[in-house]
Amino acid sequence: MSAKKIVIAIDGFSSSGKSTMARQLARRIGYVYVDSGAMYRAVTLHALRGGIVNPVSGVDRPRLIADLPSLAIGFALQPDGSQHTTLNGEDVEKEIRTMEVSSWVSPVAEIPEVRHRLVALQQEYGRDKGIVMDGRDIGTTVFPHAEMKVFVNASPEVRAERRYKELQEKGTPVSYEEVLANVRERDHIDSTRAESPLRQAEDAFVLDNDRLTREQQLDTLLKLFASRSGADAATDK
């Protein structure tokens, strides 16, 4: 088989199901998966813990920027093959998924210094290719030359419903309306910020996730992967 290792960039709005999709694809083709959103969430968690954000004045940018060099963000491989996000060596996977982090992450992610630091780290992960990364700006800013780019589309209501169910399963007390409001607000901030806003790369393949089952999605991605990498065996079941 003459498959070459490639870089796969998956972008889309919040809760569009892109992480699940990216993780499944990576597992299937034996690539590394990197959740770039988790890295922005880890920085946000640090800011919350240190009182660097507050509901009245928002994010204290100078303080957060000063702390950036001391933040080590990474991923720890688990025995079941999944990855947990780490912040200075601590497993923060659970904590970064709370509503509190979700409600602060977009204001943190619009700070250029935060983005520069995380984008550099993300590019480092992709140096040897063989990687699937999902986020907002992966196909436009992090890996503009990625061999395969996917942009995931889904309506805010479908996305909020999905996230609401996830939170319910975790026992988080939250209403559907709150989740929908958070999804809409993050969509707005993510797509209007000055620094690498969320937008579809011109050469991205658009996947409409409202109408596809998980299996159909994975199948579509595997076919695309086969054509972009020359891995003919990729669609074998």
Ligand code: CDP
């Ligand atoms: O999983 P969910 O769709 O809720 O979002 P996420 O991928 O965990 O990302 C959380 C937030 O991080 C987004 O709403 C963006 O504000 C920010 N983010 C970003 O700015 N750039 C990325 N490449 C990834 C995430």
